[in-house]
Amino acid sequence: MAVERTLSIIKPDAVGKNVIGEIITRFEKTGLSVVAAKLVQLSDQVAGGFYAEHKERPFYKDLVAFMTSGPVLVQVLEGENAVALNRELMGATNPSEAAAGTIRADFAQTIDENAVHGSDSTTSAAREIGYFFAESELCERTR
Ligand code: RTP
């Protein structure tokens, strides 16, 4: 399997609950390594641009309001099969449908405030990583 990078965001609800460490521990325990990370307060413009693909969806306005409601931890995870592995650890978008033991099952209550984001493909990952990080900010770990 290929070593991949994926963009992970720990959303304002989870940052507010002080579970950044517990969530990152899950990534580290499954072989994913943090190669870049920053805690940031997103502006409307940055959050709106990040979720531009959802601009016409009914939940877009609420999504941007939520993502700007407090700081988020934006990070790049690296490892074998990182994109799919991260999505597996996160669980379904709606926490009530997320498999037991997943991050969303354990830390999120609603589809609107669901603890984490993870890139959904290697193509999205490349775009999303570039949206938040310069190439020079990505550290060498497993490569
Ligand atoms: P994410 O992008 O945050 O990793 O989540 P995802 O791929 O599982 O879900 P996506 O379809 O990309 O939706 C992005 C985020 O929008 C919110 N959402 N709300 N109320 C709704 O029906 C609804 N659907 C999506 C969620 O916060 C979701 O994570």
Ligand code: MG
């Ligand atoms: Mg998505």
